[in-house]
Amino acid sequence: MIPLGYFLGFGVLLFALGLYGVLTQRSAIRMVMAIELMLNAANINFLAFTRYLYPDDPRGAIWAIFVMTVAAAEVAVGLAVILVLSRRRQTIDVDAAEEMKH
């Protein structure tokens, strides 16, 4: 069987990649993606610990479900914020163009 350490190691690697992405990316959408990777890493931890250490406790699975729910809600609001920003940038460009004409 696969030892617990492999799953945990995979989770840490995924989290580290996400962390690296959050720290390096300038693009807002890219940062959101990196954050999702970090959340996935936490879920892997919850499930791996449940499987290996606390097989009778549904708590880990419950946490994973909540993380997914909250992540979906967060992404929805976050992308709406990003959308407003991008729309605003476009409007500004249009304005600048119109001012040039006069």
Place this chain on the structure above:
Amino acid sequence: MERNILVLLPQLVLIATSFLVLAVDLRTGDRKNREAELIPWLVALLGTVAALVTLPLWVGQGEFWGRMWQSDRFSLFFQVLVFSVMILVLLESAEYVRSREIQSGVFYALILLAGVGMTMMASSRELLTIYVGLELMSVSFYALVGMMKNDDRSNEAAIKYYLLGAASSAVLLFGISLLFGLTGSTYLPEISSKLSGLQGTAALPVAWAAVLLLFVALGFKVAAVPFHMWTPDTYQGAPTPVTAYLAAGSKAAAFAALIRAFSLGLPTLADLWQPALTAVAVATMTYGNVVALSQTDVKRMMGYSSIAHAGYVLTGLAIFTPESLSATLYYLLAYAFTNLGVFAVIVLVAGRRGNEEISSFRGLGQISPAYAAALTLFFLSLVGIPPTAGFLGKFYLFFAMIEADYTWLAVVMVINSVISLPYYYNVVRQMWLEPPEEANVLPAGTAAGQTAATIAHRALLGIGPAVAVTALAVLLLGLYPQPFIEWVRQVTLL
């Protein structure tokens, strides 16, 4: 079973009110007449007052909903605090929301839902409930901060707050998953007992990592250095009532979660996190005060000031005695009312000028002496000068520090109060000693009298009562603190 419902009554009232606000807004949101637009606001305000009124139905200490909800004096304290903050924030937003074309129904509904999240954070010993409450608060705030869609700074503030907030919640989750792996539980008392059993074993470093990650995540929410970078931009860009809500409500709720998690779940590791928290607290207050010195925008200045105050409050947790925790709660109470007062005056002044430059406050002492006097009082409280709430809050913290042999920390705090004096004084000087800028007050031909009339007119819509209530609270907490000190002393956790 009834008790299970009864214990959630304030939250249920708030959620129901948010539905009602949305429904009422659909009927009255056509902006045809000014008065109809106030109806959603009025509904939200009445609902929050109703939630506060239901608190005396308190069912007593105990755990409800399995172990998911904890009703005790601590949660009662924070519910009273959060609901009072909400009422004042609503009073401040009536005129602001109307004049900035903010979707009033959704705005008020989100304020109510954020309040539900805050009270959840303070009313549970289970990390899952705390986490969901934290996210409920944060998600509502992401939208609230970005509510002024036509304002670049509001967009910028929202996106920064969102990205850092979401990243910090991912860090929080990873920390919690480590605690779960180590102890098999996310219920704070259970975590605590398991951790004390693990004392001295090789597995304990996992708990250290978890403590670090938890602190990073909650440090973002309370704006502790080095996790403060969202604060100035978000405070400056957000709609002013939302900034007030962030500073008074979200900060208090985050501290409630921090205090619960650290004092209830991780007391066995106190030797480790006490020095770390002390260092962070000193860095936070010093950084906030020093950078605030060079600000020209009042909201940004208040952002740095709120970083500094997060540092003061953190010292209370870092010392970690029953007395210092009571002092922390008292300080949060004093800080919330003082801050709400300051932001009420900012809403008033910015309503006239449309921006929040410190120079906008020029001559406020002539135009409107009452508000200028109130703002002076609030600033005295923020510096910590008697006879105000802030003085007593600081005094109580000093007392706790000296009792716990942390005299040097008290000295650092006094030095910081002195550093903070110039930037508050700058605003006070502009208000009282400089003449008003006639050219910028109103279009040409306007006398100062008319400006005063404009201000008085605006004040009718909530600002006046908000300033009066906060000023009274600041004086009351400063002059007659005994009952409040008794109260926070009873809020025993340990």
Place this chain on the structure above:
Amino acid sequence: MSTTLLVFFALAAISLLAAWRVVTDPQIMHAGLWMGLCFVGVAGIFLLLTAEFLAGVQILVYVGAITTIILFGIMLSDVEEVQPQEPPFYRFRRRFGRWWQPALPLLVAAAFLVALFTIYGQAGWSDLQPVGPAASTPAGLDIPAIGHALFGPYALPAEAASVLLLSALLGALVLAMREETLRVFRGSPGSSRVLQPGSGMAGREVNAGETDHPGQDEKKEVGAGT
């Protein structure tokens, strides 16, 4: 080397490669697709952990909903890459110059990796084998057990999560809808008027010094026209 171990390594390699591409791919659309692949790989890992239900939810929520929303977000925000004017960590970048730009995040991530691997090793988790029979689902990951827990002891957070979804719905709705659409939605008199891209910026006139109620469209038209 057993088959499960091989499958694990394959899935882990795919997911990590995809995750790496998420943060490095120059094309943001490709990065979004890589993220979907990474989530599929993680779902496979969940299956290896015998968490069938969670694997299904992972596919539905992460691959089906979140990746789709993000791809939609990329397509709807026509600006090539939406950036905050001053990204959150930009001030550090400016202060410390460009040289550490790749170095410091790498250092933070690497330190995190090393620290956690050491800690896990000390805790004795690296070689730990599961208790009980290898292939069967443990009681804690059983679907009925999860359901009973979710609507039993964990009912309160579940209810709170529904309030959270409501809050997110409201927030996303009010932010993402255009002003005109919202006005139609609310049945206001100004709804029939089509706003030009430039005239939707009532905020400026409102800020400039208003005593009148600025929500009226007439005033906005005047303000935008001058």
